[in-house]
Amino acid sequence: MDKRMNFLFAFIVVGLLVFGSAASAVAGKNTDNKWNDDENKNTGNAYSNKEIKNVIVMVPDGCDQDIQTLARWYSGEELQLDSMYTGMVSTYMANSVITGSAAAGTAFATGEKTTVRFVSVGPRTDDLLTTLDAEDMAEPYVPLATVLEGAKLEGKATGLVATSEISHATPAVFAAHVDDRGNYHDIIEQMVYNDVDVVFAGGKTFLSESWRADGEDLIAALDEKGYQFVETEDEMMDLGSGKVWGMFAETSMSPEMDREDTEEPSIADMTSKAIEILSQDQEGFFLMVEGSQVDWAGHANNATYMVTDFLAFDEAVEAAVDFAEEDGHTLVLVFPDHNTGGMTIGTNGQGYTDLTVEELLETLDESGEIGWTSGGHTGGDVPLWSYGPNRPIGLFDNTEMATYVADAFGFELDDVSDELFVDVEEAFPGMWEIDTTDAANPVLVITYEEKVAELPVNKDVMTIDDGEEIDLEGVVVYAPKADDGNGKIFIPQDAVDALKEKQTKKENMKK
Numbered sequence: 150m151d152k153r154m155n156f157l158f159a160f161i162v163v164g165l166l167v168f169g170s171a172a173s174a175v176a177g178k179n180t181d182n183k184w185n186d187d188e189n190k191n192t193g194n195a196y197s198n199k200e201i202k203n204v205i206v207m208v209p210d211g212c213d214q215d216i217q218t219l220a221r222w223y224s225g226e227e228l229q230l231d232s233m234y235t236g237m238v239s240t241y242m243a244n245s246v247i248t249g250s251a252a253a254g255t256a257f258a259t260g261e262k263t264t265v266r267f268v269s270v271g272p273r274t275d276d277l278l279t280t281l282d283a284e285d286m287a288e289p290y291v292p293l294a295t296v297l298e299g300a301k302l303e304g305k306a307t308g309l310v311a312t313s314e315i316s317h318a319t320p321a322v323f324a325a326h327v328d329d330r331g332n333y334h335d336i337i338e339q340m341v342y343n344d345v346d347v348v349f350a351g352g353k354t355f356l357s358e359s360w361r362a363d364g365e366d367l368i369a370a371l372d373e374k375g376y377q378f379v380e381t382e383d384e385m386m387d388l389g390s391g392k393v394w395g396m397f398a399e400t401s402m403s404p405e406m407d408r409e410d411t412e413e414p415s416i417a418d419m420t421s422k423a424i425e426i427l428s429q430d431q432e433g434f435f436l437m438v439e440g441s442q443v444d445w446a447g448h449a450n451n452a453t454y455m456v457t458d459f460l461a462f463d464e465a466v467e468a469a470v471d472f473a474e475e476d477g478h479t480l481v482l483v484f485p486d487h488n489t490g491g492m493t494i495g496t497n498g499q500g501y502t503d504l505t506v507e508e509l510l511e512t513l514d515e516s517g518e519i520g521w522t523s524g525g526h527t528g529g530d531v532p533l534w535s536y537g538p539n540r541p542i543g544l545f546d547n548t549e550m551a552t553y554v555a556d557a558f559g560f561e562l563d564d565v566s567d568e569l570f571v572d573v574e575e576a577f578p579g580m581w582e583i584d585t586t587d588a589a590n591p592v593l594v595i596t597y598e599e600k601v602a603e604l605p606v607n608k609d610v611m612t613i614d615d616g617e618e619i620d621l622e623g624v625v626v627y628a629p630k631a632d633d634g635n636g637k638i639f640i641p642q643d644a645v646d647a648l649k650e651k652q653t654k655k656e657n658m659k660k
Contacts, residue, residue, distance in 0.1 A: 249266060
């Protein structure tokens with residue numbers, strides 16, 4: 150959907166203020182970014198005639214423009230993001246004006262509003278905001294297709310990069326479907342079996358059989374699926390091609406200010422390596438990169454932690470834009486999921502008209518010149534930065550970020566949901582049950598005519614009674630709270646087609 154004309158005037162006014170303040174702050178610093186030259190500044194879609202082959206979505210979790218301003222003062226240089234401002238993004242979720250990360254991520258991954266803590270499933274409807282109508286919302290608790298899953302069906306390579314655990318809310322929403330972001334067991338199992346090509350983050354613990362309630366060794370599962378598995382910066386940098394999971398910490402990765410004492414790669418290096426590998430796919434790629442700990446620093450009201458992680462994220466943006474500039478067919482979209490902490494430069498009780506740069510920075514977390522309004526999230530709009538063909542300009546809802554990506558790649562998210570999430574009761578009414586003999590590893594059993602098929606929940610494989618295994622386009626998702634608590638289970642359409650085709654062939658052989 151195109152809001153460029155509606156918001157062009159507002160963008161020009163705000164954009165001139167932003168670019169002007171950036172220029173004064175860096176006192177004439179030169180940049181090679183083509184959007185800063187006189188010919189292209191503020192033109193927005195000068196390259197709109199180019200096909201978009203790749204999309205890179207980048208999320209500095211939990212911030213707004215104040216951290217951008219502080220980062221510029223802190224570094225003494227213009228940021229990559231300074232030349233990319235193109236609008237704003239609204240952030241509210243289905244049941245609150247102030248969003249949570251899982252609900253916000255679901256919005257820009259699926260194009261649908263959902264409830265706090267929900268990961269790419271439809272919202273509950275008993276506590277919706279009064280401005281929302283239940284009839285316009287997705288069905289409660291049912292899985293919602295993501296732009297990553299849609300890109301995969303289009304034949305594109307896919308990747309996820311984060312400095313948190315990979316099963317944390319923002320990366321999780323692109324490749325998992327559960328009604329509680331804390332359900333790491335199901336989240337990371339779905340992510341393993343959703344066949345994301347490149348994964349770089351922390352969270353090795355959650356793959357281990359000793360931690361998992363189901364006793365499954367997901368690292369071994371990745372090996373069986375043909376993935377390389379790396380754990381250090383050097384191992385990652387040695388990669389040349391192929392599918393890979395890089396788990397660089399047992400849980401979350403280190404804050405940027407502590408990273409030098411580790412063997413962990415920077416978020417910029419993870420981004421560059423992910424792009425290097427994914428760009429070898431001739432059909433193109435989708436990549437999501439999250440600067441996860443900008444948000445954690447906001448929760449802690451720690452300005453040094455926040456600004457150093459934001460600057461590391463800005464270097465990752467630079468790596469993405471460098472590729473996009475050379476490639477010419479890559480759209481880079483950058484936006485926070487929400488603001489965290491409500492940081493301001495200046496606070497009650499402090500003088501402000503004589504504040505020097507040195508006074509601001511020398512005692513960043515002790516001077517009292519940095520204000521905080523919250524230890525949690527805030528509900529304001531967040532900035533949108535972008536680069537590349539047809540980059541969006543104006544005010545957008547966070548759900549529109551998903552439809553923007555889907556439109557760029559030429560698919561409809563509803564069509565992807567139809568392809569990946571078929572209600573098994575509609576496809577095989579009364580012909581199925583869930584085998585919970587092993588409660589930690591439930592299995593869907595379908596008895597169709599003379600065929601019996603077994604589909605483990607959270608996995609992408611179907612075994613038919615003759616022993617044949619069929620790889621599926623998506624994972625089997627169990628939604629126990631759907632249908633007013635009666636539960637629903639969803640399977641990919643290719644599982645339905647394969648089972649019915651097998652039965653048809655068997656019947657034809659008897660004739």
